[in-house]
Amino acid sequence: MSLSIVKSVLPGGVIEIAPRGEIDVDTAYEVREAIAEVLAKGRPSRIELNMRLVTFIDSVGISAMVAGFQTAEVSGVKLVVTEPSRFVHRQLWVTGLLGLFGAPEPYFAGAATPEVLPGA
16 A cells, blocks of 8 residues: 655644555655655644554654654654544554654544434
8 A cells, every 4th residue: 555645734834744544664754754845844833743544554654753753843843643543543552652742532433523313
């Protein structure tokens, strides 16, 4: 599986980087490059790494995220993870890195729209 990355500008000068697919030994550099590119173009108020559509991440991918966090921090920019998939959330929790990235709750499809049960 490949990796695609979409960058968006959110209100308040926040830049969202949203990878989709697998972040592994073959694609981790793309995450590092996306963060470096955002920082090279200016200093956003924050970078949000939206991990909702990441289906797999290995140790090289986690390392790329940490490197991106450190690069942003040196530039005076906070990098946080938003909406991690359950797999990403688990990997960050197991490695003890969940807090580093803002301790985000895992993304659950449909969680934003509460279900109304018939007869309730």
